[in-house]
Amino acid sequence: MKTPRPPRSVGGAARSAVDHPALEWLARAGFVMNGILHLLVGWIAIRIATGSGGEEASHSGALAEIASAPGGQALLWAGAVGFLALGLWQVIEMILGSEEASDRAKAGAKAAVYLALGVTTARFASGESDSDSESASGTTAGLLGSGAGKVALVVVGLVIIGVGVHHVYTGVTKKFVEELERTGGGTVGRAVVVSGQLGYIAKGAALAILGGLVIAAVATADPEKAGGLDAALRTVGAQPFGQILLIATGVGIALYGVYSIARARYSRM
Numbered sequence: 001m002k003t004p005r006p007p008r009s010v011g012g013a014a015r016s017a018v019d020h021p022a023l024e025w026l027a028r029a030g031f032v033m034n035g036i037l038h039l040l041v042g043w044i045a046i047r048i049a050t051g052s053g054g055e056e057a058s059h060s061g062a063l064a065e066i067a068s069a070p071g072g073q074a075l076l077w078a079g080a081v082g083f084l085a086l087g088l089w090q091v092i093e094m095i096l097g098s099e100e101a102s103d104r105a106k107a108g109a110k111a112a113v114y115l116a117l118g119v120t121t122a123r124f125a126s127g128e129s130d131s132d133s134e135s136a137s138g139t140t141a142g143l144l145g146s147g148a149g150k151v152a153l154v155v156v157g158l159v160i161i162g163v164g165v166h167h168v169y170t171g172v173t174k175k176f177v178e179e180l181e182r183t184g185g186g187t188v189g190r191a192v193v194v195s196g197q198l199g200y201i202a203k204g205a206a207l208a209i210l211g212g213l214v215i216a217a218v219a220t221a222d223p224e225k226a227g228g229l230d231a232a233l234r235t236v237g238a239q240p241f242g243q244i245l246l247i248a249t250g251v252g253i254a255l256y257g258v259y260s261i262a263r264a265r266y267s268r269m
Helices: 010-018 021-050 059-068 072-096 101-125 132-143 147-173 175-180 190-220 228-237 242-266
Strands: none
Touching (some): 021 059, 021 242, 059 072, 059 101, 132 228
């Protein structure tokens, strides 16, 4: 009579999942989709700066561009699966990864972002549409109606500014290169490093401006100021020499997209 096999622990099951090559392949596909979105956001920002397009410079604007292209629905479904796999990967990293609380918190935050992107991408793939700017403004308007909501918005704004500053720091110090150590070796070219460096700095600057706009929305009781990434980029364009600044920011965000695609190959997972 066979001895019954003891049930696997949750940790053991999670470790088996993270070691499965299919999950790793899908998670790396998520990096590719993230790169495509950043390339499109950067391109939209450049078009806004040059007056050749008025689309929303945000993830929703990029997803709408893909949805309208031939074969776009199939790409969106593939991207949704990739984002969800990448989010699951981060959840497992949060559970089984580093024992440092900061590393677990970072993995949890990334998991939330990628899972949310997966759901949003799936909605666009199924024919629905949404606007990041309208969603951000609507949420802000609701929170401005109470004192606790205003405090929450200020905290959110400060957190976004902190994330933006950290992105700039990561770009300046090239800390991101640690993420490009592919298991089993692999040489990361200088072009990828430069793309990551400029991309992190540009994205960090945009995020810092976005956080400042959230706080400005509280100070002025104007929810339209907190219009998401699109509002932040248009704020850049409204400054002196704004056209040049917005083009430079758009190029930087696009370069972050190049770096993200490179992560699909070189990232240690």
